[in-house]
Amino acid sequence: MSDRGIDARQSRLDLAEVISRSPWPDQVNNGEEGDYPYLANFSKSLPHNEFGEVDAAAYNALLRALSTQDNEDFERIPTGCENARRLINPQAGLAFDVEGPDPQSLTIPPAPRIDSARNSAEAVELYWMALSRDIPFTAYESHRLIAEAAQDLSELSDYRAPKIGGRITPATIFRGDTRGDLRGPYLSQFLLRDIQYGTLRIPQRQDTVSDADYLTAWDDWLAVQRGCQVEPERRNQQDRRYLRSGRDIAHYVHFDALYEAYLNAALILLDLNAPFDQGNPYVHTRRQEGFGTYGGPHLLSLVTEVATRALKAQWFQKWFVHRRLRPEAFGGRVHAHLTNLRDYSMIDSEVLESRALKATYGKFGTFLLPQAFPEGSPVHPSYGSGHATVAGACVTVLKAWFDESWVLPEPVVSNEDGTELVPFTGPDANRLTVGGELDKVASNIATARNIGGVHWRSDYTESVRLGEAVAIGILRDQVRVNHEAATFGLTRFDGTRMTI
Template identity: 35%
Template sequence: MVDCPSNTAQQHDYEARRTEAADLRDQQRDAAANEFNVTSAPVNGDEVRFKNIGLPGFASFTKSLTHNANGLVDPSSFQSLLDALQVGTQEALEQVQLGGGKRQLVNPLNAFSFELIGNDSNGARMAAAPTFDSRSTAIDMVERYWMALCRDIPFDQYANSGLIQAACDDLNALGFDEQFGFVCTPQTVFRAPYEGCDVGPHVSQFLLQDFNFGNQPIRQQQRYPRPGVDYMTDLNSWNQVNNGDIDPSGTDILDGSRYITTMRDAGQWVHIDLPHQAGLWATLMLLGQKAAASKAIPYGVDITTSVPFGSLGAPDISIQAGMAGVYALKHAWFQKWCLHRRLRPEVYAQRLELFRSGLLGGHADTPCNNEKFNELFGAGADVWRHTEVLDRIYEHNRQQNIAQNRCDRNGSWLLPMAFPEGSPTHPAYPGGHSAFAAASATVAKAYFADGLFPNPKVPVEGGSKLVDYHTKGEPLTIHGELNKLISNVTLFRDGAGMHWRTDGTLSGRNAGHGRPGTGIETGGNLLGERLAISMLRDTRYTYRETVGTFEFQSITGNPVRF
């Protein structure tokens, strides 16, 4: 009789493995702890300033709390929010005094969540948001108005649009370059200052091209809202939404499907997307294109007898991009709720309208030129005396109120909102979309090499189909289109009226690519990028493969190597 081979499983030294795993966890815990900043976080001082002059919450997030007839928050309701956030427990937040109760606060407890991959959210630091009375905030608001007015202009018609040129002229005359790092032209307006963002079509290839999700073909046509319909352009509807008396979420008027063609289309994409969606789409597209891996990936170079899969392959890389998006939300939520509590642009515009209508003192015939206005708007007051946008906004809102049969048939200086419910019920700074888009795109930059973007497309015939894009001048690149993806997801929210530019992007004279320095570190883009780098720092040591150096360019224009 022939003896059969033993079926006994190969013996492993599990004790040694347990020790190695514990050591690795300790190592990454120490790396995150070493980067945890325990110094006081910078804030802009608006909360204290307006409390001291008898207007608590005037320049802060208060949506869905209790407000008076002029849309100003009830001091006790506002204080109940501050008290609850100081405690940071589920029980404490149940004591917040809401207004109408139809809209509720969005997930403030996430500000206190811990992270087991990458750096902890509470240890991250970013620049304070620009103050309410700053010139930066005023010019930022002027851009919000122009973006609203230009929502229905096709991106490929910007060069021929008199309205776009008027926006550029007004913003440049006010000093947009000084505040945000670049001059506005039809090719640069409403874009971010990162490399690749001003090259080629306005919309990133990662939001245009069709791709496969496993065996399912995904067409990137999306439902688009009815052109010419804006919301919250009269004080009656504005007050109801702000106080939480109504919740019109989900009542968008959608007319059909097409590829993203206008800012209004783009706003709808970022209206109902998920945090991991843009990064996952980009990663799946690059995998489908068989894009070259970065030099950090050893497969095909040092490893030639096997291919990647659960580690450094499609299942791994795609989920890393998604996880970075969700973890970036924790970072944004800590900054939003625990530190900055910045008001949304729709509220700043309402403060302007209170002066225009004579409800906040001064004279309605000279709303931007009185002592009270100068006191509250500070350096920004001069911007409102010189911009050309307010008359256009008044007339636009007058026409909206008549066409939509709203209570007040006159015009206003309110910000025309793309969504019926206006902005979400969480603070503006930093933008959640800006953080998670940058985090996901940074993971893609780390795992995929830069190079020419293959077979770029552009929508035609009203967005009904895509055709080949023939490069005019500088070609599109993979990392440039990832930067543009960050820009799009960030600024499409601005175009819908949700955010300030400084909620998302770097600002200041050094913010533009090709300029020295990194600009002012405002916004969620840099916050998300740094979170992604800390996650990659941790995950790289979990692989059995020898991972090389990750190398790519930061949105600041500076090299990243680790």
């Protein structure tokens, strides 16, 4: 073997040695599966009775497959409908990876329980999100429904969201919890500005849909829990607008490629000639510039590469650790309890007594959580969110690559009907930094899934940190195997700075 061959082998052994020295976490769930069997966990597309409760034998068949990890056992899991929707990739979390942390070497905290005030608070937020999907973000400050939602959310005992003076306001409602999330317009500049894709300049006018909500009737809801196929939502290519409402951004995340927004962000930043992080070795060279390493091609491949690695880590959490109930299924439990179909008195009372539920019943005649998608959620457990995990990973790469403090020039915002972009001239116009707007785009995309009704707030907040951990591990491996002396500096989602 040549000297290069020996060195190549040793570099791979060195990366493997890092994994062997890393602490392996305990994987702990919230105990609901034992305390409330067959009622508080994900069971979509399995057989359900007339109350929407999963058949015990079918759920145990799912648990058996997860225990044996045998493909034939997964194939034997019963279905709730003929040609039922298929379970999404439960074996992904069993894969190994050759770069970054092992998918099972990371963890997220136990999810909020169905009997907790935190779960109630997250559910109340989802009902208000559903009720306000069609309100333009630019109208939040003056809209009566947003004021009512902010008041209701402010009174909850364990609502973990950004507040001003201890209260939710129209300026903080439905936003993420980083500093960047609270500056400027609701939507990140990276979801609005034109994208330069080679010789193609792409305005971010998106397909939009009208104000249709789904699964607000019991029979429709029950059929979807059983996995029955429904007519898919259609893209509307005749009505393309800039994103301007919860409905628009929920539709965006119904069809997006998971890393789409972050590849776009990378292209926007490269087009703007945004400065790289000072740890990039080619910032300081006179006769060389980066390309395959520490240049544009390296970045554009890396920002997408981390996505699938992050998904494997999250899919292990979803299927093998937490199996959290989807919000639509929880809405069914709430409806059954309040209409005396079943006694689910384990549900924390704050959601049952909220103004959000009263407003939902007044509009739809049921207490079911209105969904933005005809099929409701995907057929995999809720905790954590795949979109949020990918967001955390991709945004971490971008924050490490660019100078986070650089202020984006000439910020824009969509007008209320989404027909054009107008200059943003608010008090934060000169404070929209690369780092802040990257944190915001991660929050926007992850929260859009909540606005659609398919995820909880903690599915987002914990998952971006899991994605961040995956990306940090990959960036460390990149620094180890590349020849140049490089470092990456970045601000984590908790606000702390780190150097790789």
